[in-house]
Amino acid sequence: MDSFTKAIKRYLEKRFGNSIEDASERQIYQALMVITRDKLAEKRYHYINKLKESEQKRVYYMSMEFLVGKTLRNNLYNLGIESEVKNFLSENGFVLDKIYDIEPDPGLGNGGLGRLASCYMDALTSQEYPITGFSILYEFGIFKQVISNGWQQEFPDNWLDLGKYGLIYRSDEEVEIKFYGETKEQWTSDGLRIKYEDYTPIIAEPYDLMISGYETDAVNVLRLWKSKASGGFNMRLFEQGEYSKSVESKAIAESISKLLYPADDNNKGKELRIKQQYFFTSASLQQIVKMHYKAYNTLDNLAEKVVIHINDTHPSLCIPELMRILMDEYEYSWDKAWEITIKTFAYTNHTIMAEALEKWSVDLFRPILPRIYTIISEINNRFCKWCKDIGASVDLEEMSIIHNDMIRMANLCIVSSYSVNGVSKLHSDILKKDTFKSFNRIYPGKFTNVTNGIAHRRWLGQANPELTKYLNELLEVDFIKDLSSIENLLEYKSDESVINNLENIKKIKKVQLAEYIKKNTGLTVDTNSIFDVQIKRLHEYKRQLLNALHIIYLYKEIKYNALKPYPRTFIFSAKASSGYVMAKNIIKLICSISEIIEMDPEVRKYIKVVFLEDYRVSLAEKIIPAADVSEQISQAGKEASGTGNMKLMLNGALTLGTMDGANVEIYNAVGKDNIFIFGLSSEEVSDLSERGYRSEEFYQNSSVIKETIDFMRTLDNGDSNFNYMADYLVSRDPYMCLADFESYLEQQKLIEKTYQDRIKWGQMSLVNIANSGIFSADRATSEYVKEIWNIKKVK
Ligand code: 26Q
Numbered sequence: 001m002d003s004f005t006k007a008i009k010r011y012l013e014k015r016f017g018n019s020i021e022d023a024s025e026r027q028i029y030q031a032l033m034v035i036t037r038d039k040l041a042e043k044r045y046h047y048i049n050k051l052k053e054s055e056q057k058r059v060y061y062m063s064m065e066f067l068v069g070k071t072l073r074n075n076l077y078n079l080g081i082e083s084e085v086k087n088f089l090s091e092n093g094f095v096l097d098k099i100y101d102i103e104p105d106p107g108l109g110n111g112g113l114g115r116l117a118s119c120y121m122d123a124l125t126s127q128e129y130p131i132t133g134f135s136i137l138y139e140f141g142i143f144k145q146v147i148s149n150g151w152q153q154e155f156p157d158n159w160l161d162l163g164k165y166g167l168i169y170r171s172d173e174e175v176e177i178k179f180y181g182e183t184k185e186q187w188t189s190d191g192l193r194i195k196y197e198d199y200t201p202i203i204a205e206p207y208d209l210m211i212s213g214y215e216t217d218a219v220n221v222l223r224l225w226k227s228k229a230s231g232g233f234n235m236r237l238f239e240q241g242e243y244s245k246s247v248e249s250k251a252i253a254e255s256i257s258k259l260l261y262p263a264d265d266n267n268k269g270k271e272l273r274i275k276q277q278y279f280f281t282s283a284s285l286q287q288i289v290k291m292h293y294k295a296y297n298t299l300d301n302l303a304e305k306v307v308i309h310i311n312d313t314h315p316s317l318c319i320p321e322l323m324r325i326l327m328d329e330y331e332y333s334w335d336k337a338w339e340i341t342i343k344t345f346a347y348t349n350h351t352i353m354a355e356a357l358e359k360w361s362v363d364l365f366r367p368i369l370p371r372i373y374t375i376i377s378e379i380n381n382r383f384c385k386w387c388k389d390i391g392a393s394v395d396l397e398e399m400s401i402i403h404n405d406m407i408r409m410a411n412l413c414i415v416s417s418y419s420v421n422g423v424s425k426l427h428s429d430i431l432k433k434d435t436f437k438s439f440n441r442i443y444p445g446k447f448t449n450v451t452n453g454i455a456h457r458r459w460l461g462q463a464n465p466e467l468t469k470y471l472n473e474l475l476e477v478d479f480i481k482d483l484s485s486i487e488n489l490l491e492y493k494s495d496e497s498v499i500n501n502l503e504n505i506k507k508i509k510k511v512q513l514a515e516y517i518k519k520n521t522g523l524t525v526d527t528n529s530i531f532d533v534q535i536k537r538l539h540e541y542k543r544q545l546l547n548a549l550h551i552i553y554l555y556k557e558i559k560y561n562a563l564k565p566y567p568r569t570f571i572f573s574a575k576a577s578s579g580y581v582m583a584k585n586i587i588k589l590i591c592s593i594s595e596i597i598e599m600d601p602e603v604r605k606y607i608k609v610v611f612l613e614d615y616r617v618s619l620a621e622k623i624i625p626a627a628d629v630s631e632q633i634s635q636a637g638k639e640a641s642g643t644g645n646m647k648l649m650l651n652g653a654l655t656l657g658t659m660d661g662a663n664v665e666i667y668n669a670v671g672k673d674n675i676f677i678f679g680l681s682s683e684e685v686s687d688l689s690e691r692g693y694r695s696e697e698f699y700q701n702s703s704v705i706k707e708t709i710d711f712m713r714t715l716d717n718g719d720s721n722f723n724y725m726a727d728y729l730v731s732r733d734p735y736m737c738l739a740d741f742e743s744y745l746e747q748q749k750l751i752e753k754t755y756q757d758r759i760k761w762g763q764m765s766l767v768n769i770a771n772s773g774i775f776s777a778d779r780a781t782s783e784y785v786k787e788i789w790n791i792k793k794v795k
Pocket of ligand 1: 110111112116263273350356423639642643
């Protein structure tokens with residue numbers, strides 16, 4: 001530790017010519033970032049040597065997204081030096097929390113899938129498993145959201161400005177990626193060879209982010225690739241006097257890693273997105289293969305020493321890329337290459353929403369990646385032939401990888417991986433029984449489930465130090481090391497003093513959040529009110545609209561039926577994909593409701609609506625510990641798992657949810673008396689869709705729905721969209737908000753009643769915290785380790 005503080009002083013002197021007394025906060029920030037990074041790099045050096053020596057199998061986790069969140073606090077916490085650094089700084093007049101605020105959130109992801117990847121990196125590192133993450137160094141991460149007159153606006157997120165200090169540039173490990181051009185078959189003395197002609201080379205530059213584990217010597221790496229023109233300027237064009245074209249080609253090359261696509265749903269085939277996908281998968285695969293060959297002098301044992309995990313289909317081009325490298329660069333035959341390939345890949349599916357399943361048109365794809373296209377096409381031909389040969393009565397319309405001139409990436413992944421898993425029990429069952437049922441029939445045993453998990457060290461240990469400290473003292477077990485031991489808390493279920501202490505801690509977190517709300521929105525919220533929270537991407541299937549409809553109902557009751565409900569603060573935070581018009585309309589609606597209530601002194605005594613802009617990891621860390629109610633109200637069968645539900649439960653919020661995704665498992669963990677469940681089941685949703693859902697019937701047949709929607713229309717003032725949204729609910733309502741409305745209302749009433757019984761609520765909250773052990777990412781990753789990857793710890 002002494003050396004750490006010395007290093008800070010030395011850095012300030014050398015880099016800025018400053019003593020600590022004269023340093024600015026910004027300089028302290030930079031010093032802490034760089035010194036922590038270098039300290040981790042040093043630990044990494046020892047870890048990698050042990051790893052090389054042990055010759056153990058490694059996991060490479062491929063993901064277009066890693067939502068890492070702020071790194072500095074996480075690293076200091078994991079290194080166990082946070083309090084010393086805090087003291088050292090405060091002795092010198094600095095507040096560590098203010099230094100943390102300077103770090104931008106590296107927003108290299110959209111939502112659940114990206115955050116999951118980061119939770120897994122953290123958990124695996126803490127458990128000393130060797131894993132390397134691969135992704136793209138987006139110059140601009142997920143946009144910054146600003147709400148202006150209720151409408152979302154997007155602004156670029158220039159995170160590298162201050163975020164770059166955490167990265168290490170590895171200039172020695174650049175690779176070249178080839179786009180466009182043609183491939184020719186050529187007979188040489190060694191046999192048939194593939195020759196690439198007229199291709200466009202792009203350079204991938206590697207930047208490493210060190211991933212620390214909690215109280216361990218292991219340090220893993222997240223490698224992020226940045227695109228660069230080959231040779232800087234195109235010298236040929238330059239020499240021909242085509243100066244502007246040469247600059248243009250540089251810009252085109254650099255555009256590949258320019259930005260993260262802010263969509264987590266649609267599949268609009270974008271050329272740049274294919275290029276991003278191939279860019280980072282090719283760079284990563286080239287590096288993996290090269291390192292393996294260097295260590296073992298052969299690739300015959302690749303599948304014994306390497307597992308490549310594909311986080312949804314976005315990195316699926318890894319598969320044909322490995323085939324290409326094995327055949328075109330290491331002269332393997334098709335059969336031998338295929339044997340290695342299908343033992344190397346494992347694939348996780350995160351969605352069953354048809355519009356999110358990736359497809360690429362052959363016309364778009366083939367010119368950009370001609371060789372890769374040929375390989376996919378051959379994989380498909382052989383797969384279709386194999387199906388016929390085994391005489392399976394299978395539907396190739398459904399299973400063929402290329403169909404109607406579209407390449408279906410999920411089908412490619414299923415055919416080419418040894419393992420396919422869903423992310424909650426319900427989701428995995430739907431994959432097997434429905435979405436991919438024919439595949440499940442011909443590949444028995446290939447489909448499995450691993451229910452998602454969360455990094456409790458971040459979501460409890462760091463986000464809620466007050467609760468952590470209290471539980472540590474109370475339970476006398478290191479539940480941060482092993483979250484399953486948190487179940488000891490159950491012993492205190494009847495201990496009123498414990499219930500009171502938990503309530504007091506919740507209150508502290510609510511006060512902190514209320515300050516943030518005040519500062520960022522100007523709204524004053526009542527910290528004795530129920531904090532009812534829905535925080536997640538904005539999607540119709542997640543049904544923020546159902547929540548909004550309930551608030552409109554309450555407004556009407558307070559105003560016209562003298563209802564005096566227990567006070568409640570409804571907190572929303574959500575980004576909408578930039579092209580998703582309906583999602584933006586829902587944000588506008590919520591903001592309009594918030595405004596109307598705020599202007600109405602009669603109503604705002606009871607309810608308030610807060611929309612917090614720019615939802616991101618660091619904001620989630622502020623909201624989650626303060627929540628009383630966790631809204632998990634997706635239409636059943638649509639949310640693959642959800643992970644916010646787990647983070648909220650861990651912090652003592654009670655779930656109000658449908659039987660969807662991991663809510664089902666939360667229900668099983670806490671029992672029916674400690675959760676609020678409502679709505680149609682996923683089977684009932686399917687049945688109703690099949691019969692034909694007509695929301696208008698629900699409107700006509702239910703007086704409460706009719707009155708609420710009619711009231712909603714009266715709120716329209718021309719600048720708001722109440723009428724438009726009311727029409728939408730009555731005429732379309734694709735995710736059946738109206739069908740579930742009454743049952744939702746009933747549970748909301750029960751929540752209100754239960755909350756007022758402070759002991760009962762406190763006990764329910766305690767039971768939730770105590771049963772959250774199974775949702776630790778340690779448990780989830782251990783299942784991957786044992787059931788799918790078959791790897792060992794490297795100590
Ligand atoms: C696809 C094609 C083109 C552009 C973008 C995309 C795209 C990008 C991101 C499609 C989907 C995503 C992200 C999906 C996602 O976050 N899924 C969530 O994954 C979580 C972790 O498993 C689950 O908990 C959530 O239920 C699931 O919605």
